[in-house]
Amino acid sequence: MPVEEFVAGWISGALGLVMGYPFDTVKVRLQTQNTYRGIVDCMVKIYRHESIRGFFKGMSFPVASIAVVNSVLFGVYSNTLQALTATSHQDRRAQLPSYTHIFIAGCTGGFLQAYSLAPFDLIKVRLQNQTESRVRPGSPAPLYRGPVHCAATILREEGPRGLFRGSGALMLRDTPTLGLYFITYEALCYQYTPAGQQPSSATVLVAGGFAGIASWVTATPFDVVKARMQMGGVKRRAYAGMLDCVVTSFRQEGLGVFFRGFTINSARAFPVNAVTFLSYEHLLRTWG
Numbered sequence: 001m002p003v004e005e006f007v008a009g010w011i012s013g014a015l016g017l018v019m020g021y022p023f024d025t026v027k028v029r030l031q032t033q034n035t036y037r038g039i040v041d042c043m044v045k046i047y048r049h050e051s052i053r054g055f056f057k058g059m060s061f062p063v064a065s066i067a068v069v070n071s072v073l074f075g076v077y078s079n080t081l082q083a084l085t086a087t088s089h090q091d092r093r094a095q096l097p098s099y100t101h102i103f104i105a106g107c108t109g110g111f112l113q114a115y116s117l118a119p120f121d122l123i124k125v126r127l128q129n130q131t132e133s134r135v136r137p138g139s140p141a142p143l144y145r146g147p148v149h150c151a152a153t154i155l156r157e158e159g160p161r162g163l164f165r166g167s168g169a170l171m172l173r174d175t176p177t178l179g180l181y182f183i184t185y186e187a188l189c190y191q192y193t194p195a196g197q198q199p200s201s202a203t204v205l206v207a208g209g210f211a212g213i214a215s216w217v218t219a220t221p222f223d224v225v226k227a228r229m230q231m232g233g234v235k236r237r238a239y240a241g242m243l244d245c246v247v248t249s250f251r252q253e254g255l256g257v258f259f260r261g262f263t264i265n266s267a268r269a270f271p272v273n274a275v276t277f278l279s280y281e282h283l284l285r286t287w288g
């Protein structure tokens, strides 16, 4: 089993993650709190109350953990495709595998990444949602002091299953949309690369960027449900299940609630995934 895909997936995931982190914090806040009027208002308030550090709350932890999850995604995708088509990463450039195979491999990667991501993503969302200012003396102490304290508190107060809150919604968010992610990426690379050659850096950047947008646009409704379920049990009552979350959110806030974070998800997706795919391809080429 080729392991370089896992390593390349990890490094490229870390680079993409840092690139998109400030967007991600704004998104999580907009999806789960009702105090902001929009993207700009949210950014201004974060900056005023929490300084630039507010945008990077809880980042060290995702860099070490969520980046590893990206390695699960890319490693499983590539190895599943290899098992299905008997071609390696390099051969696939000459002969594009069928879209069905790409989709199946992407969904498999997406499904497995969702479960490895669940506890880490939950901790990230909880930390990002702490609005207390660390720079102002005298302001109330946040509920969680950091990732380890957050994990320990959840385990104590909500049990081990608490760490997997929202994981069903996360799985529904990631499985089909990561199939779509790889289809978009491979199809665009294939389209704009002369037969038999490797795609240029510009092609990889653009194809990666659009792959990110395509998958985030389709993932947003489940992303909202997931974030709300993950926050359940903190300050508000926990939802009884995914359906309860969908119905309650819809009744109280209308259909638009499922598209919260849509603009920011799409804006974040381009640079993050352009950088992810470029570094991924580059690393594999250097090693291969």
Ligand SMILES: C[N+](C)(C)CCCC[C@H](N)C(=O)O
Residues within 6 Å of the ligand: 013, 016, 070, 173, 174, 177, 178, 181, 212, 215, 216, 219, 269, 272, 273
């Ligand atoms: C499937 N869904 C769109 C939800 C996630 C796609 C993940 C791709 C990349 N790690 C990123 O953070 O953009």
